[in-house]
Amino acid sequence: MEIDAAALKSKGFFQQAQKDKFSLRLCFSGGTIDTDCLRKAVEIADKYGNEQIHFTTRQQIEIPHIAAENVESVQKLLSESGIKTFIGGPRVRTVVACMGAAVCKFGQIDTFALAKEIHDRYFGRELPAKLKIALTGCKNNCAKVEASDIGVRGVKDGYQLYFGGCFGHETRIGTPILPVLAEKEKVLDAIDRTINFFADNAVKGERLGRLLDRVGIDQFKKTLE
Numbered sequence: 001m002e003i004d005a006a007a008l009k010s011k012g013f014f015q016q017a018q019k020d021k022f023s024l025r026l027c028f029s030g031g032t033i034d035t036d037c038l039r040k041a042v043e044i045a046d047k048y049g050n051e052q053i054h055f056t057t058r059q060q061i062e063i064p065h066i067a068a069e070n071v072e073s074v075q076k077l078l079s080e081s082g083i084k085t086f087i088g089g090p091r092v093r094t095v096v097a098c099m100g101a102a103v104c105k106f107g108q109i110d111t112f113a114l115a116k117e118i119h120d121r122y123f124g125r126e127l128p129a130k131l132k133i134a135l136t137g138c139k140n141n142c143a144k145v146e147a148s149d150i151g152v153r154g155v156k157d158g159y160q161l162y163f164g165g166c167f168g169h170e171t172r173i174g175t176p177i178l179p180v181l182a183e184k185e186k187v188l189d190a191i192d193r194t195i196n197f198f199a200d201n202a203v204k205g206e207r208l209g210r211l212l213d214r215v216g217i218d219q220f221k222k223t224l225e
């Protein structure tokens, strides 16, 4: 059987070390999946995987060991259940979030609701490089927002934003550039301006932090203001 690994990757199936096996990445925002979807993921893992599910460091579910010849059957199950698959590459990635004020007694902001709003607006948007967003509900910083390109942290008076973080083969700590924002609409506006600035100014493969180092924080600040 001829395998087009690149085409399968664009549909969420990532070729494993065993070339005839694929690991399926599912996509959901804010680290939260409906139980119906989770049951479907278990069904896929039991039927077509090795009865195991892996949780990624960015709160996504991965179902490994799917044989190439079963990809079509798995896709059918996915489309019946409405589960979306992960899209990698140079685009806005899934939004990571801690439990936030909807659940956690320390939460200062509703991270679930904000994650969904950001995800629905931007997930999958094509950009010069990947762009990761993380939200955390309070100073405990369970979602480690300084390690993402855009981070939002709940504080007593609103939202503190961080820009330019990344953690991988390059590491850069995101920094707060704006004062604390009191309203959610201002947060969404700042994220919108940041993504547009990134789309307009970054070169291929350049993460937001490297762009900020190259053009200078002042130019970026003008965009935010």
Ligand code: SF4
Pocket (backbone or CB within 6 Å): 098, 099, 100, 101, 104, 105, 106, 107, 108, 136, 137, 138, 139, 140, 141, 142, 143
């Ligand atoms: S960061 Fe704060 S609000 Fe979020 S889960 Fe951790 S303790 Fe709770």
